[in-house]
Structures are given as C-alpha cells and as structure tokens.
Amino acid sequence: MQWAEGLTTMLGVYGAAGAVFAALFLWKGVAHVDAGARGAGIGFRAVIAAGCVALWPLLAAKWVRR
Amino acid sequence: MSVTYAAVQWNRQKKLYDSVIAGGVALYLGRFVGVGAMVHPQATAETLLIRGLGTAAFLLLHVVLSIGPLTRLDRRFLPLLYNRRHLGVTMFTLALGHGVFSLVQFHALGDVPPLVSLLTAPARFEQLGLAALTILFLMAATSHDFWLKLLTPPGWKRLHMLVYLAYALLVAHVSLGALQSERNPLFVGVVLTGACVVLGLHVAAWGAGRGYVEVCEVERIGENRAVLLKLGDEKIAVFRHGGKVSAISNVCAHQGGPLSEGKIVDGCVTCPWHGYQYLPETGASPPPFTEKVAVYETKVEGGKVLVSRCAKTSSI
Numbered sequence: 001m002q003w004a005e006g007l008t009t010m011l012g013v014y015g016a017a018g019a020v021f022a023a024l025f026l027w028k029g030v031a032h033v034d035a036g037a038r039g040a041g042i043g044f045r046a047v048i049a050a051g052c053v054a055l056w057p058l059l060a061a062k063w064v065r066r
Numbered sequence: 067m068s069v070t071y072a073a074v075q076w077n078r079q080k081k082l083y084d085s086v087i088a089g090g091v092a093l094y095l096g097r098f099v100g101v102g103a104m105v106h107p108q109a110t111a112e113t114l115l116i117r118g119l120g121t122a123a124f125l126l127l128h129v130v131l132s133i134g135p136l137t138r139l140d141r142r143f144l145p146l147l148y149n150r151r152h153l154g155v156t157m158f159t160l161a162l163g164h165g166v167f168s169l170v171q172f173h174a175l176g177d178v179p180p181l182v183s184l185l186t187a188p189a190r191f192e193q194l195g196l197a198a199l200t201i202l203f204l205m206a207a208t209s210h211d212f213w214l215k216l217l218t219p220p221g222w223k224r225l226h227m228l229v230y231l232a233y234a235l236l237v238a239h240v241s242l243g244a245l246q247s248e249r250n251p252l253f254v255g256v257v258l259t260g261a262c263v264v265l266g267l268h269v270a271a272w273g274a275g276r277g278y279v280e281v282c283e284v285e286r287i288g289e290n291r292a293v294l295l296k297l298g299d300e301k302i303a304v305f306r307h308g309g310k311v312s313a314i315s316n317v318c319a320h321q322g323g324p325l326s327e328g329k330i331v332d333g334c335v336t337c338p339w340h341g342y343q344y345l346p347e348t349g350a351s352p353p354p355f356t357e358k359v360a361v362y363e364t365k366v367e368g369g370k371v372l373v374s375r376c377a378k379t380s381s382i
C-alpha cells in the first residue's frame with residue numbers, strides 16, 4: 001500500500017515537473033534542439049507535447065548541451 | 067536537407083486511410099454496444115463501453131502487429147504499412163479510453179486514490195493492463211518524426227519493439243481477467259487464434275526473408291559503380307567499391323532519384339539528380355545529414371554477388 005502511494009506521488013511530481021518543462025521547451029527550447037522545429041506551428045507542438053512531458057529529462061539534457 | 071515539421075503530413079491517401087480507420091472503429095463500437103445491450107440487457111452502458119473499447123484496441127493491435135510481416139510476405143499489403151503510425155495512435159486512444167473508464171468504474175469509489183487502488187488490487191490482471199498501456203503511451207507519444215530524429219532510428223526502433231512486450235502483457239491481461247470471469251470457450255478460441263495468426267505470420271515472414279538472390283558476376287559491376295536489381299516492385303542498387311559489395315535501395319530519399327545510376331564519390335553513393343549522399347554500408351547520409359535509405363545484406367560466393375530478399379534496415 002505504502003509503496004503504491006509513494007510511486008503515485010513520485011509519478012505526480014515527475015509529471016508536474018515535466019509539464020512545466022514542456023511548456024518552456026515548446027516555447028523556447030525545441031528550435032535549439034532540432035532545426036526542423038524552427039517556425040513549425042502550434043499543431044506540431046501539440047503533437048509532441050505528451051512526449052515532452054514524459055521524456056523531459058532526455059530533452060533537458062539535449063537542450064543544456066546546446 | 068530537412069524541412070520544417072508539420073503536425074501531420076497529410077495527403078489524399080493518408081486522409082482516406084484515416085477515414086477508413088475512424089469509420090471502422092465507429093462501426094465496431096456501435097455494433098458492439100448495440101448487440102451487447104440486446105444479448106446482456108442487464109449490462110450497464112459503462113460496462114459495454116469498457117468492453118467495446120478494450121476489444122477494439124486489442125483487435126487493432128493484432129492488425130498493427132500483422133502488417134509488418136504481411137508486407138514482407140506480399141508487397142500488395144504495402145498500402146497498409148504506409149500510415150501504420152496513425153493506426154497505432156488510434157489503438158492507443160481506444161486503449162486509454164478502456165483504461166480510464168475501468169479506473170473510474172472499479173477504483174474511483176473507495177477512500178483510496180484510484181491509481182493506488184489499481185496498483186494494489188488483488189486481481190493482478192489490471193496491473194498487467196496498466197503496464198501495457200504505459201508502453202503503448204510511450205509509443206504513441208513518440209510517433210512524430212521529431213522523435214525519430216531525436217532518439218535516432220535505432221533507438222526509436224528499440225523503443226517501438228516494446229510493442230511485443232505490450233502484446234504479451236495484454237494476452238495475460240485478457241487471459242487472467244475477462245477469460246476467467248466469462249469462462250466461454252469461444253472467447254478463449256478467439257484469443258488463441260489471434261495469437262497464432264500474429265506468431266504464424268512472423269515465423270513465415272522470417273522464413274521467407276532469409277533467402278538471397280543472385281545478381282551477377284562481381285566483375286560485371288564497375289568499381290564505384292552499381293547495377294540495378296529488381297525484386298518485385300522493389301529496386302535495389304548494388305555497388306562495388308574497394309573490394310566490397312553493398313546494396314541499398316535504388317530510391318533517393320530526396321526526390322526518388324535512381325541511385326544505381328550514380329557513382330561512389332569520396333566513399334559515398336552520390337545521387338545523379340541533386341547530389342544527396344549515402345554511405346554504402348549503412349544507407350545513412352554522412353553527418354550532419356539524417357537521410358536514410360534501406361540497406362540489404364550482400365555476400366559474394368564463387369565470384370557471384372548475392373543480395374538478401376529483405377531489407378536489413380527499413381526506412382521507417
């Protein structure tokens with residue numbers, strides 16, 4: 001029971017951090033990480049948004065390295 | 067060599083493909099709930115919807131998994147492969163609906179938070195469903211070309227190979243869940259048949275793909291030049307360079323130029339039309355470019371060049 005509560009809390013924190021990160025990343029970062037995203041529209045951002053929330057540490061690492 | 071991303075690169079064929087998917091799903095769900103309500107008048111609408119969404123997703127997963135081997139066995143199935151990602155995302159959406167409705171229906175009424183209740187439920191089959199749904203989510207979320215490039219094609223492919231784990235988890239989810247409560251031999255038969263079809267097609271495609279075809283004598287290919295090999299509708303450019311033989315798709319990733327009519331310049335196959343380049347061993351454009359064409363295994367036996375019938379890496 002306790003492990004499940006811990007796990008869901010961790011998931012919630014990870015997801016919330018991811019949501020904040022994704023908003024920033026889709027606004028500023030994405031064009032730095034991939035030139036193909038420069039000038040891409042809101043539709044493109046919407047389609048990759050869920051992945052940005054889920055895989056945010058990976059994207060953060062790529063963004064920092066630029 | 068790249069263009070700006072769009073949300074979806076629409077064209078007429080993809081729209082047709084998607085209309086067929088949407089129409090098929092709507093028809094299936096309508097029939098399922100309609101017939102279900104007649105056969106089980108005591109069943110609630112939520113229950114019917116949960117079952118309809120779950121079975122629709124599971125059925126679509128069989129289609130998704132069968133398309134790969136089917137196109138390898140017979141190229142007439144290629145149009146199905148063309149927009150398989152949309153099929154996958156549709157399948158995930160249905161599965162998500164099934165999972166969320168189940169969570170609300172069976173886990174949202176107690177004092178415990180729904181997800182905690184699901185994770186600690188004594189009947190394990192729902193946790194298997196959750197694990198599968200997590201995999202399907204990662205696949206759907208990374209289906210755009212942006213992710214293909216970010217994760218690199220081999221990394222992306224590795225992630226998407228998890229679909230087989232998801233399938234195994236779901237067979238267990240259904241076998242330990244619905245098949246236990248229903249105890250209907252017909253359902254057991256349907257699930258078993260589905261698994262046999264998926265497995266059988268993969269084994270058959272693997273067997274058919276192992277063969278090589280003879281192209282010509284090595285000497286017939288000029289140094290740094292290619293000959294064209296036609297395998298059904300597929301065109302393959304077979305190059306000789308520095309004592310080695312490599313085979314890549316004849317179709318340039320730029321605008322379909324005939325690579326076999328180009329030659330190897332500075333170690334790269336160079337398209338005769340606009341000069342896009344590919345490494346003969348990997349089919350990949352040299353960095354920083356990211357274009358890629360399919361590669362085929364080759365070998366030389368008794369002075370003859372042999373090329374595998376099946377691409378080693380497909381351009382996704």
Ligand code: HEM
Pocket residue numbers: 116117118120121122123124127161162164165166168169172184192195196197198199202236239240243244245247248
């Ligand atoms: C959070 C994830 C999931 C939960 C909580 C969940 C829950 C359930 C429940 C409660 C049942 C009814 C079992 C019974 O009648 O005894 C069920 C059945 C089923 N599930 Fe899931 N499931 C999940 C994910 C999935 C996924 C991802 C798929 C397929 C892509 C799937 C496919 C099915 C199928 C085919 C059935 C049998 C038909 C039915 O009774 O609905 N489930 N699931």
Ligand code: FES
Pocket residue numbers: 318319320321322323337338339340341342
């Ligand atoms: S078609 Fe333009 S470079 Fe090959």
